[in-house]
Amino acid sequence: ATSFIGILDVFGFEIMRHNSFEQLCINFANEALQQQFNQMVFVHEQDQYRREGLDTAVVSFRDNQPIIDLIAGKVDGILPLLESAARLNTLATADRFVRSVHNKHERHANYVRPRGDQAEFTVKHFAGDVLYDAEEFIVKNNDALQGDLVELFAVNSSVFVANILGTRPSDEQEDGEPGFVPRRSSLFAAQGSDTLAKAAENGDGVDLPDAPENGAGPPKRGSRIHKARRRLQSEEVQGRRVQGRVAAAAAKRGNAGQLAGNKTVSLKFRQQVKNLCDTLTATQPHYIKCIKPNNVKAATAFGPRLVAQQLRYAGVLEVVRIRREGYPSRMNYFDFYAKYEMLIPYKERQAMKSVADCRAQGDAAAARAASEKIAHLVLDASDAEKEFQLGGTLLFLRDNGLDKMDAAVREFYAGHASAINACARRFIAVMRYRAARRRVIRAQAFFRMAVLTLRLRRQRRAARCIQERVKTTQAAAQYKAMKANAVPIQALFRRGLAQKRFSKASRERAGAVAAQSLVRGFLHRRAAAKKRREWGAAQVITG
Template sequence: QLCINFANEKLQNFFLRAVFKAEELAYKNDGIKWEPIPYTDNSSILEICEGKEKGIFPSLDSVCRAPKATDETLAAQLHENHARSKILCRPKAGGGGKGGKKGLSDKEAFIMKHFAGDVTYSVLGWLDKNNDKLSDDYEKHIAASKKTMLNKYFAKAEEEEPKGGKGGKKGGRGPQTVSKAFLASLKKLLDALESTDAHFIRCIKPNNELKPNQLYGAFVLTQLKCSGTLEAVELMQRGFPSRIPYSAIHERYKSFMPDFVQALPPSEFVEAIALAFGVQREDYQLGMYKIFMRAGKAAFLEELKDANLDEMVPILVKKIEEFKKKKEAKIVLERNLLTWIWRRRIRKLREMKRKAEEARAKARRAFARGAAQKRAKKEQAKKKSAAKEEVLDSQEM
């Protein structure tokens, strides 16, 4: 069950990388303005399962090699390695989870929080299962069988066996285990998928009882959320899934156009054709190398591809001339608008300067008045003091 669920996690991660991460990278590489859509990444779950130091599968192989190790040894090591993890947890008393394991303790089980839900795993018998293999003698006898299917299969299995797999010979990597074989097979599958142009089909269960004509909305919605399907739909709706290189359109039609049209840069040439076919500005973005279009908005290219060029070219030329005139008018308007903005700014700066100068002059006048008043008060005080002294002198005489 762990192998099945881990394979599902790897396929889910492949889906996320092929849909979300690849989409973000495409926008980034072409300089497209884009608001990323948040989605649930399961990379941390994969690390718990296959991480080199503390992953479940490496830990299982490590315990299998240890002398006198038991299934409880494996459980204890897993809980110790992931004591602070929120993905691999100890089973709750009396709990079971989706795995249906009732009343298991942390000495014999653990809970994994998969992208599709929590699953309880019992490790009882894991060491024996992981080491489960036919003896070398049996394999040799079967490989020597006269039954074509048997000897071919086992001969092929022997050829694919990793070095050191038959008994941990010196310089090898230890005996082959079920988990090692499974991980190698899974890697081969993912490598093959990575080399493809992937498309995806989501299988959604209508109910958990496997009954016909019964659809439970909440059950279906949970699957859509966990699988990232809702986010993928939002990505298609908000994103620009159709991408066409400028050169592909430019090369096909430029030779039929007048000189002034041929002289247009490829991006402007493509934009002109898109606008000529009524594509709205919000339905496309111009990247560095491609035009990015919303879903269904690239249909005009099919019309172009199937159109009679003798009939279509005059229409395109007319539309492109209109586009050119509008663009030239836009440039003039922008230039005039920019001139108006600068003139307005200059007027504001001049007004601010005038007001500042008036304020400074007013301040200077106020300062001068204050200084004059202080001088007048001092003169008046001196005159009073002198008059008082004259009065005193006359009285003494």
């Protein structure tokens, strides 16, 4: 057998505004690949359940085989009906083809006949309903060349073109001349590959060269042998394509018998999809589902509707449904025991083997018994079979069962965290109380000191007041005594002073009287003299 690594990159499911023959082929391929993918997941789940001794009836498989039969059924599928319409040559029309499809599948659960007489029909795919326009189905399925090109190629004298078209006898063709296409049988015999022969019988061409018989392994990439094989493969594929187009063009001109002997696009496509599914079934496929977060190619931008649509089209939601209907969470007993050991009561846990001892001794029975005990403690005993099952080496949990286990762990840690928080808060409260007590004591001491200080100050002020009163009384008594002694002295002194003032005033009065009398006399004399002069003048005037 040949060992190889293949990478298959296919179009995703397509639902466009206008869906034609290309979308039907692409969606048919996706239906077939989705069925193969679902079967792989389903079979893998059942095999694991069977190995662990569980009931495999818990997992249901939603098969899309009716949709595949609707599109590619051997007798009355849409694509076989299209191929039958192609054999009618000029009599085939889109309306006749659509009417035949309506007559065959009008009551099919996955087929919807639209209202009106349009050449359209709807197929209910696993990813959604798709409305197909069948106007160009027959033309695209025939894929014929124009008649002028066929006639031009037929009269061409080039050996290369004649070899490709097959108009030159095979016995005249020689290896190494331009356009030489080796016969498939000789090529497959040289390669010694049953897989390639089967592919040739199905019309699928050369895909994977086998290793040489001497066990030297496949030729290295870039070597002369590798390049020669690649050239032969490309020439053969190109030759088959041109021959198919030539035959289609000849049939378009009226050669219906020649057209019936050639394969249409849908027939070749169905064979290729079948061969692809056979190859995937015979190998160990690994799937990568690429999800585009947005249509604008922007960073950190997420379109929920676009992502949900891609998940539905890629069949991821169907896989999730298959896993959720069974037991999606599974753990071996040692890991389960280690993760949920704390849920066993402390006294019972002391009497059981620890996880470390079970691992060291390889005691799977003890780990299984402990895991079963933990599961029964957390999960409802009446629904135990629905919530979990015990396998040979694994414990299987439902989705909600795992949630309950995790909730129990959170509750366990929350309870212990509450106790730890209580102790921590008590310690913090005690420390705060002690610190507050020390602060209160210091405050009380300071307050007492302040009260005593104020009291001392009041006492000092009172003492000073008393002293002042005493001193004032003594000073008043002394003052009264001194005053009593000073009054006679002051009286004698004042009398002497009064006598002096009186004598002085008497002298001054006498002088003032004398001066006044002199001044008054002078004034009276001057006034008398003035009057005399005035009387004399008056007498002179009158006389």
